[in-house]
Amino acid sequence: MSDFLFSSRRLPPGRLAEELESIYLEDPVIAREYHGDWGSLAVTPSRYTGFAPVESGTHLCVVIGGPVLYFQDNRFLTGGDDQAGTRAIFAHWKEGRMDWSEDLSGPFAILIIDKASRRVTCITDLMMFIPVYRYQRKSWLALGTHVDALAGVCGQEVDFDEASLVDFVLHDVVTFPYSAYRQIRQCHPATKHVYRLRHGETPCLERTPYWLPEETAPFRNLGEAAEALREGLDGYIERVTSPMRRVAQFISGGEDSRVLAAMLPKRLERDSFIFLNSMTREGRIAEKVASASGARFLPDYRDTLHYLIILPEASRLVGSGHQYIHAHALGFHRRHGLADYEAVFGGYVSDTLLKSRSVRKPPLSSYFSFLPQWQLSGETRTQPVESRLFPDHLLQEVTRRRREHFHEVRAMRPQSAHEWFSLWPMTMRLGISNLYSNRRLFRSYEVFMAKEAVKVSAACPARWKLNRRLFLAAFGPYLKRTRFLLHADGRLPAFPWWANFPLHTLLWSVREMARRLGWQRRYQGSWADWKTIMASPEWAMARDGVKPDSLRLPALSAAIASGALQEQGLAVLQRVNLLQTCHQVGNASLRRRKAWRNTSVRVF
Secondary structure, eight states: OOOEESSSSSOTTTHHHHHTTTTTTSSOOEEEEHHHEEEEEOOOOSSSSSSSOOOSSSEEEEEEEEOEEESSSSGGSSSSOOHHHHHHHHHHTTTTTOTTTTEOOOSSEEEEEEEETTTTEEEEEOSSSSSSSSEETTTTTEEESSSSHHHHHHHHOTTTTTHHHHHHHSSEEEEETTOSSSTTEEETTTTTEEEEETTTEEEEEEEEEEEOOOOOOOOOSSHHHHHHHHHHHHHHHHHHHHTTTTEEEEESSSHHHHHHHHOOHOOOOOOOOEEEEEOOOHHHHHHHHHHHHHHHEEEEETTTTTOOOOOHHHHHOOOOTTOOOOOTTTTTTHTTTTSSHHHHHHEEHHHHSSSSTTTTOOHHHHHHSSSSSOOOOOOOOOOOOOTTTTTTHHHHHHHHHHHHHHHHHHHTTTSSHHHTTSSSSSGGGGHHHHHHHHHHOOOOGGGGGGGHHHHHHHHHHHHGGGGGGHHHHGGGGGTTTTTTTTTTTOOOTSSSSSHHHHHHHHHHHHHHHHHHHHHOOSSOOOOOHHHHHHHHHHHHHHTOOGGGGGOOOOOHHHHHHHHTTTTTTTHHHHHHHHHHHHEEEEEHHHHHHHHHOSSOOOOO
C-alpha cells in the first residue's frame, strides 16, 4: 500500500478514504476501507506488486512501501498475486520467526490488527524511511503514514504547532518526534509498537526497539566493512531484479548513480533518466555513463519555473513539515510512464550514510570541494536558535527540542552525535521527502537504503567514511569502466582525493573564475535555479499573494508582515520553506471551512 489511516474509533464509511484520496491533486486514487469493532482502516493502492492488504477472520495486515524479503524469494514482485508479499510477511510473523532487522530490507511500515483482542501492532523500518504518525486523545488512537491526512481525520487540520513550523522554516525539518501539528507525534524508528485497545480507556502502548544504531565495532578494518557493504548491496539488487525484465534508473554526473548503473544486471532492459533545466555539463557526463553501462539515455527538461509550479501538488503529496522541493520526478513520472517500470532505482542517501556528509567539518572544506575532509571535535546542534523574525518563546522551544533530540542521540552514539542528529530517524534528513514523493508515484527502490548500507554505516567510524574511503573500497570495481570520466564537480570518482587534488583544484578554480566573471551563462546546477525563479514575476505574485491577515498563526503573520519573503532575514531556501508553509496553512483553513459547509456532523 502507499498509505494507511487507522482509527480505533469506528468512523462513518468514506471518512478515512476521503482524507487519503486528498493527498493526490492529480491522478486520483481510490482508497479501500475496512470497519469492525476494532475501529476503521483505509489504505490506498500500492505501487508495488504483491503488497495488497491481507484480511482473515482474525487479522488485518497492511504493508506500506516495497520491502525486499530476505526469508524467501521475491518473484511475486512481477507476478499476478497482488497479496503474495503481504501474505508471506504475515505468515512469517504469525509463526514467530520474523526478525525485523534482518528479514526485510529497505523502506517499509507494517500494520497488523488483531480484530478479536483489539491489539494493533505497527512496525517501522530501520531508519523510519517511511514515517508513521500518531494521534492520541483519551481513548482514541489514530495512526497514519501521511501527517496531513491524519490531522484531517482527527479534526486537527488547523491546529498547527507554531514552534514546529518555525523549526521547519529555519532548519528544513521538524525535529523528531514532533510534527507540524500540536497533537500529532512521530512514531519511533526500528520499533515494534503494540497498542492494546480497551473500550473507553486509554490505549496501552508497548514500544520495543528491534535495532539501535549504536557505536559498535563489528569490523576489524575498513576492507572488511567494504566487503560486507558491497556483498550486501549486490544481494539486495539481485533479490529485487531476479524476476524482472525492464527497469529504470535515475542517472547523473555523480558517482553514486554510475556505481548503480554498473551494478544493475546487464540482462535487464534499462532506461536511464535525468531531469535538468537544459543540457548541461552534468547531462553530457550522464549520457556517457549510460552509454558505458549499456543503458538507454532519456533526458528531459524542466520549465524554468518548474519548482514553483509544482508547489501545490508536491507539498500536498509529501505533507506539512517536509520540503516539497525534493519531489524531482513529479510530473515527469507521467510523461515517461515511470509507473510502468517493474522498478525505478535511485542512489539517494549514499552521501549521507556512506560518506559522512553530516559530520562536523571545517567550513572551508564545504566550499573548496577539492580539499581533504576531516572531522572536527564538538558539536553545533545545541546552539541557541536565533532569528529576528520569530518570537523568543518559539525560538527557545525549538532550541529545547533540538537539545532534547541531541541528548537522546548522544546516549546511543557519543562519538558521532553531531552527525547522527540529522540521520536518526531519517525524518531529520531534509531530502527524504524525495522518497515520500517517489514511492507514491512508482515502484521506487533506493539501493543505499538497504539494511546492509544502514548497518555498515552505523558500525563504521566517520574517519573511514570521510574522503570517500569506504565508498571507494566497496565500489571501486564498479567505477573501472568510467574511471577516466569526470564527475560533474571536476574530479575522477574512481580515484582518492589525493590523486584528484591537482586536477580537481585546477578545474574548480577555472569554473569558479568563469562563474564570477560572468563567462558561464548557462545554469549548471542539478535542481532548481532559485536565483532565476525568485527574480520572476510569478515568484513575486506567489510571494505577494501571502497576506499576514490570512494566516491565523501570530508568528507566521508577523514574519510575513516584516518582509520575511522579501530577503529580510532569511536565506533562499528558508524563504521557500516559508512560502510552502504559508501555502499549506492557508489550504488547511480552506479545507476546514469547506468541510463545515458540506457536513453538519463532524467526528472529534
